[in-house]
Amino acid sequence: LALPPSSPSSPTTGFSVPSAEKVDGFPRRSMRRARQRRSHSSSQFRYQSSQVELTPLPLLKDAPVAELHDLFCKKLQQCCVLFDFLDCVADLKGKEIKRAALNELVESVATSRGVLIEPLYPEAIKMISVNIFRTLPPSENPEFDPEEDEPALEASWPHLQLVYEFFLRFLESPDFQPSLAKRYVDQKFVLQLLELFDSEDPREREYLKTILHRVYGKLLGLRAYIRKQINNIFLRFIYETERFNGVAELLEILGSIINGFALPLKSEHKQFLVRVLIPLHTAKSLSIFHAQLAYCVVQFMEKDATVTEHIIRGLLRYWPKTCTQKEVMFLGEIEEILDVIEPSQFIRVQEPLFKQIAACISSPHFQVAERALYFWNNEYILSLIEENCQVILPLVFGTLYRVSKEHWNQTIISLIYNVLKTFMEMNSKLFDELTASYKVEKQKEVKKERERAELWRNLEDLQERRLQSLTEASRNQKNLQERENTTKSQSETSAANTT
C-alpha cells in the first residue's frame, strides 16, 4: 500500500488554515467578522450523570512485569471517564490524572514490546470508542465556510488527542495482531469512525485520516466495507446535504487506495469513478478538496487508460456555467489529465474537449481565457494538438479569430496571437483556408439562425391553430353531450309517461 506524495502527514505537525490571498482587494469575510476561535464540545459529556472521582495509579514503568497487564488494563478503564472541557476549571485534578494516564499508555504501547496481549484488545477498543465516538455538535455557524471561517475546535482536545495518538500507536505497534483486532474493530466501529470525519476540527480529521489509512491497510476484511461507506458519505454529500467537512481527507486516503487497485479494474471501482468521483466535481465547495480529487482522477487514468473518455466526458458534462473560479479549477484538472493522456485516448475526446476549450477562450473572465490559452505552452499538449491539427484547428479557429479582435484584455489578445501563430506554423495551408472561409462560415451561421427562428415561428403558429381547433372540438363535444343528455332525459320522461 504505497503512499502518494500527498500522503497523510504526521498528525503531530499541526495544521494550517488556508489563507488564500484575495485578488479583488476586498477584506476577507472572516476578517470583517473578526470571528474568534470558538471551542466546541460534544453533547456526550452532559449525558454522563454521575462523575467518578479518579485516584492516581502507580506508574506503568514501575510496575513489576507480573502486574503490568493488570495495571495497563486499569489505566484503560480509568481513561473511560469523560470530563467537561467547556468548564475549564472543573475537576482539574481528575483531568490531570487522565492526561497522565493517557500519556503513559501512549508511551508504553509505542515503546515497549509484549504489552499488547489478547485480553487488552477489548479494553483498549472500548476506551477508544467511549472517548472518540460522539454525536458531533451542531455547527455554531450555519453557513460555515471552511475557506473563510475559523473552524470550531474541539474543547476536549487535550484528552482526545492523546486517545487518538494511543489508537494510532496501537495500530502501528509491531505487536498489533489484525486477527485479534478484527473482533472489536468491526463494521459498526468503522462506520462511527467515518462519521467523525465530519468534525470541524482539522486536527481531529488529520488523526482520523492516518488512523483510517492504517485500519484499511491492516484489516483486509474491512476494506470493501470502508470503500462502500465512503461512497455513501460522498453520495450523500453530493446529492443531499452538500456538507461534510472531511471530504479532502477521505479523498486523500482514496488516492492511495486507488494506487493499489489490481488490474483490470473491477467494475465496482469504475462505478466509483464515474458515479461518485466525477459528480463530486459539482460540489459548491470543490475548491477545498479539488487537489485531492484531481489526484484521484489522474490515479485512475494512470491505472487504466480506458477510463479516460469517461473522465473527460464526465467533466465536460459538469462543466461550471456561472462560477469562473471553478472553471479555472476544471481547466487545471484537464491539463493534469492531458499531461498523462495516451494519444489514442486523446483522439476519442478531442472534439468535445476542444469545443469546451474554445468556449473558455471566449470567456469574458480573463483568468478563464488565460488558463485555457496556457495549454498551448505545454509541450506535450502542443504535440497532441499538432498531430491532430486537421481536427482541432477548425474547432477553435473561429473563436480565436473573433476573440483576437474583441477581447477587452490585452494579455489575452497577445496570447491568442501566439496561438494563431503556432497554428500558422503547424499547418499554414489549413490556416489560410480557414481564414479565407471565415466570413462565409459566419454568414452560414447567421442564415441557419434565421431558419431556426422561422421554424419556431411556424411551429408556434401551428400550435395556436391547433389549440383553437381543440377548444372548438371540446365545445362541440360538450354541446353534443348536452344534447344527448336532453334527448335521453326526454325519452326517459316520455317512457315514464307511457307507463
Next chain:
Amino acid sequence: SCSCTVVSKQPLASKMAGADSDDSLYPIAVLIDELRNEDVQLRLNSIKKLSTIALALGVERTRTELLPFLTDTIYDEDEVLLALAEQLGNFTMLVGGPEYVHCLLPPLESLATVEETVVRDKAVESLRKISHEHSPVDLEVHFEPLVKRLASGDWFTSRTSACGLFSVCYPRVSSTVKAEIRQHFRTLCSDDTPMVRRAAASKLGEFAKVLELEYVKSDIISLFTALASDEQDSVRLLAVEAGVSIATLLPQEDLEALVMPTLRQAAEDKSWRVRYMVADKFSDLQKAVGPEITKNDLVPAFQNLLKDCEAEVRAAAANKVKEFCENLPEDSRETIIMTHILPCVKELVSDTNQHVKSALASVIMGLSTILGKDNTIEHLLPLFLAQLKDECPEVRLNIISNLDCVNEVIGIRQLSQSLLPAIVELAEDAKWRVRLAIIEYMPLLAGQLGVEFFDEKLNSLCMAWLVDHVYAIREAATCNLMKLVEKFGAEWAQNTIVPKVLGMANDPNYLHRMTTLFCINALSEVCGQEITTKHMLPVVFKMSNDQVANVRFNVAKSLQKIGPVLDSNCLQTEVKPVLEKLASDQDMDVKYFAQEAISVLSLA
C-alpha cells in the same frame, strides 16, 4: 341520437391529430435537430417547448417517433433533463389521452434513475401525476411493473425513486399486487444504502395513509420501529415525521403500545438532530396523540427538550411553546403551564444562546392570551421586560413585533414604561437592519400607543430617521410617515410632520433636500389636494432652482408623481412652466425627467 353517441365518444385528442393535417409536414428530423442543438441553452429552450413540437407532430407520431427518441437519448445536462421530466408530466393529451398515457412511462422511468436529485424528484413528481390518469387495468399492466423494476434496480437512484411511487398505485390495484407492493416497500426499508432507507423513511407516513389499518398495524409499525432505531441518525430523524403520520391513523387505544415507545426513545435520542426533529414536529405530534398521552408523556418530554444541552434543540422547542400550550387540554391547561412549562420558559429567558432567546421572544407574548390578565401581569410581564432589555437586538425586536397579543390582554400601558427605552435603543442601533426593522413596526406601535403618546415620545424618532446616513432607512422613514398619516389623518400631518419635512428643503445637505421631495411624493396623496397645493407645491417649485442637478431632476419626478393630486388649472398655469424650464436645463438627466413628466401629465 345514435350517431351523436358515436361522435361524442371519439377522443378529443384524435381530433387534434386530424385537424390541419396539411401542416403535419415537419419531418421529425428537423425537430429532433432542435432538441439536439449543440448549444445547451438552445437545447433547453427547445425542450421547454416540447409540447409545441408534439402538437406539430400529432399524437400518433409523438407516440411512435418522438417518445422513442426521447427515451433513447437521455444523456444530457441535468438542466435539460429536468425540463424534460417536467414537460412529460403534462403530456397526456399530446400522446392521445388517458388510454395512451402509459407511452410516457419509458422516458420517465429512465429519468427516475439519473443521479441528480432534482431531476429524479421531478420525474417522480410527473410519474405520480400521470399515475392518476391510468385506468386501473393500465396501472397494473404498465405502471406497477415500472415501480417494481425501479424498486429492484441495481443503483440506489432507482430504488430511491421507487419509494415515492408506492403510495400512488397502492389504492387502485388488486389485493395480490397490493401484497407485492407492501413486500417491495418492506425490502427498501432495510436497504443496504442509507440513501434508500432515508427515501423510504421519508415516504413511510405517506404510504401508511393509503394502507388498510390491519397492515398499518402489522407492517408499518415494525418498519417504523426499525427505521427509528437505524444506525444512521439521518434515517432515524426521518422516522420521527412518519411516526406523527402513523399516530394520526391509529385508534387511541393502540397508540401507547405501538408508537409511543419509539417516539419516547426518539425524544431522548443520543443524536441532537433526532431530538431537534422531535421538537420541530412537536405540535403535530401533540395533535396526533391526543390529550391523555400529551398530559402523561409529552409534557415531560417537552420539558426535557426545552432544557436540552444543544441550543438547536432548545430553540426548536422554544418556537413551539405557544402552540403547545394552546393545544393542551383545557381542563388542565393552566396548571400544566404554570407548574411545568413556565419554569422552563423562565430559564430560557436568560439562555446563553441568542437564537434560543429570540425563538422564545417570537412566541412568548402569545402566552398572555392563554393565561389571562392576572397571570400575565404577575408571571409573564417580568419575562417580557427582561427580554425587552436583552443584549441581542433580535430578541427585543421579536418582543416589540408581537405587542398586539399583550395589548389585547393587559393593555400596552403596562409595558410602555419599559417599551420606550427599548424602542429608542433599537432606533439608534448601530446595525441599519435593526433600525429598519423597528421602523417597520412604528405604524403598529402608533396604533396601539395612541396619538398622544406617539407625539410625545416617538415623533422625534421618526423625524430623525429621515436624516439617517443610510438611504434604506431614509426611504423606510418616508414610507413610515405615509402610514402614520393614514392612521392619524391629514390634519395631524399638517400640524406635526409637514412643517418639519418642508423645513428640510433648506438643509445644506442635498441628500436631505431630496428627502423632502421623497416625503412629498409619499404624502401628497394621503394629505390631499389642499395641503399639497397650498403647502407642498411652493416648496417643490422653489427647489427647481436648486444648484444640484439631482435635486432638480427629482423635482421633475415629484411633479410627475403629485400631478394627479392637483387640479388641472394649477397644472396648466403653474406646473407646466416649471417643467418647461427644467426641460431646457443644461443637465441631460434633468431634461430627460422633465420631458417624461410633461408627457405623462399630458402637458405638451
